[in-house]
Amino acid sequence: MRTGGRTPVFLVAASGIVVFGFLYFRSRWPRATFVVAWGYCVLWGALLADYQPFTALLVSLYHVARHLPRRQALGFLLLAVVPPAINTRDAAVILGNNMTEALLIGLLWCVIFGIAWGAGRWGQRVEQATRWREEKLAAEASLARQNERLTLARELHDVVAHSVASIIFQAAGARHAAKTDSTVAAQSLEVIEASGVRAMQELRELLGMLNSAADAGTVGQPPAQVGLAGLESLLDLTRSSGVNVTLHRSGRPGHLSAHADHTAYRLIQESLTNAIKHSGPGLQIEVKINWHPDRLEVAVASSSDSPVLKPPAGTGGYGLAGMRYRVASVGGRLESGWQSAGTFCVSAQIPTDQDPVDGQRKPALGGRSR
Numbered sequence: 433m434r435t436g437g438r439t440p441v442f443l444v445a446a447s448g449i450v451v452f453g454f455l456y457f458r459s460r461w462p463r464a465t466f467v468v469a470w471g472y473c474v475l476w477g478a479l480l481a482d483y484q485p486f487t488a489l490l491v492s493l494y495h496v497a498r499h500l501p502r503r504q505a506l507g508f509l510l511l512a513v514v515p516p517a518i519n520t521r522d523a524a525v526i527l528g529n530n531m532t533e534a535l536l537i538g539l540l541w542c543v544i545f546g547i548a549w550g551a552g553r554w555g556q557r558v559e560q561a562t563r564w565r566e567e568k569l570a571a572e573a574s575l576a577r578q579n580e581r582l583t584l585a586r587e588l589h590d591v592v593a594h595s596v597a598s599i600i601f602q603a604a605g606a607r608h609a610a611k612t613d614s615t616v617a618a619q620s621l622e623v624i625e626a627s628g629v630r631a632m633q634e635l636r637e638l639l640g641m642l643n644s645a646a647d648a649g650t651v652g653q654p655p656a657q658v659g660l661a662g663l664e665s666l667l668d669l670t671r672s673s674g675v676n677v678t679l680h681r682s683g684r685p686g687h688l689s690a691h692a693d694h695t696a697y698r699l700i701q702e703s704l705t706n707a708i709k710h711s712g713p714g715l716q717i718e719v720k721i722n723w724h725p726d727r728l729e730v731a732v733a734s735s736s737d738s739p740v741l742k743p744p745a746g747t748g749g750y751g752l753a754g755m756r757y758r759v760a761s762v763g764g765r766l767e768s769g770w771q772s773a774g775t776f777c778v779s780a781q782i783p784t785d786q787d788p789v790d791g792q793r794k795p796a797l798g799g800r801s802r
Contacts, residue, residue, distance in 0.1 A: 678716075
C-alpha cells in the first residue's frame with residue numbers, strides 16, 4: 433500500500449459498489465460513466481499498488497466507443513491509457529524494477545483496452561447497419577403501399593369514369609327523347625343499364641384480385657384484367673351511346689405482356705372517356721392499332737361538329753396523367769395534342785415482348801381487323 437495509513441476495506445468495497453452501480457446508466461450517459469470509472473481506477477491505482485480496478489473502465493470504454501462519434505471515442509481511448517500506465521509503473525516496483533515483465537503487463541492491458549474499444553466500434557457499425565436496413569425496408573414498404581393505392585385509384589378511375597361518362601351521355605339523350613320518341617329513350621336506358629352492369633362486373637373482378645393479393649401477402653402491381661381481347665365489346669358499348677367509332681388495325685400482331693396488354697386497353701378506354709366528356713354532338717372517334725416488329729402503336733383521335741371543351745392551359749387532367757404513367761410503367765411513350773382545330777389525338781408506343789424460348793414474337797389477342 434502506497435499510503436502511510438491503512439485504507440479501510442469497506443471504503444474500497446463501497447466505492448466499487450457505487451461505480452459498478454453507476455454502470456447502469458452506461459448507455460444513456462456513456463461520457464459520465466467513463467469519467468466515474470476512470471476516476472475510480474486512477475484513485476485506487478495511485479493509492480494501492482497491487483489493486484487493478486479495470487473492469488468498470490473496460491465496460492464504460494466499450495459503451496463510449498459504441499455510442500459516441502469516432503473522434504470523441506478516440507479521445508476517450510487515449511485517456512483510458514492512464515490507469516494501465518500507473519499499473520505498469522507499480523508492477524515494475526513490485527517485480528524489482530524488472531521493466532521487461534512490467535512492459536509486457538502494460539502491453540497486455542493496452543491490448544485488452546483496445547479490444548474493448550474495437551468491440552464497441554464494431555457494435556456501433558452493426559447497430560447502424562441494422563437501423564439503416566430497417567429504415568430502408570420501412571421506406572420500401574411505404575412506397576409499395578403508396579404504389580398500390582395509386583394503382584387502385586387509377587383502376588377505379590378507368591373503370592368508373594368510362595361507365596359514368598357513358599351513363600351521363602345516355603341519360604341526357606334519354607331525357608330529351610322521352611318527350612318525343614319513347615323508343616330512343618328506351619334504347620338509351622338499355623345502354624345505361626349495360627354500362628352499369630359492365631362497371632359493376634369490372635369492379636367485382638378488381639376487388640376479387642385485390643382480396644386474393646391481400647390473402648397471398650403480395651404487393652405491387654395487381655394482376656392485369658381486361659386487355660385488347662375485350663376491345664370490341666368496349667367499342668360496341670361506346671357505339672351504343674350514339675358515338676361513331678371506327679377501328680383500324682395494321683401489321684402483324686406481336687406479343688404483349690399481360691401488364692402491357694392491359695395498359696393498351698386502358699389507354700383506349702380512357703381516351704374514349706375523355707372524348708365523350710369534352711366533346712359535343714357529332715362526336716367521331718378513330719382508333720388505330722399499328723403493330724411493328726418491336727412495338728405497338730395505339731392512337732385515338734376524336735373530333736366533333738361543335739366546339740371542343742378544352743382543359744385549362746398547362747393542365748392535362750388526371751386522365752392524361754394516369755395514361756402517361758401507365759405507358760411509362762411498361763417502357764412506352766405517350767403523346768397527346770391537337771392535330772387540327774377540332775381533332776384531338778392521344779397516341780402511344782408500347783414495346784412488345786419476345787418469346788423467351790425461340791426468340792420469335794408471339795401473336796397477341798385481338799388481332800382481327802375491322
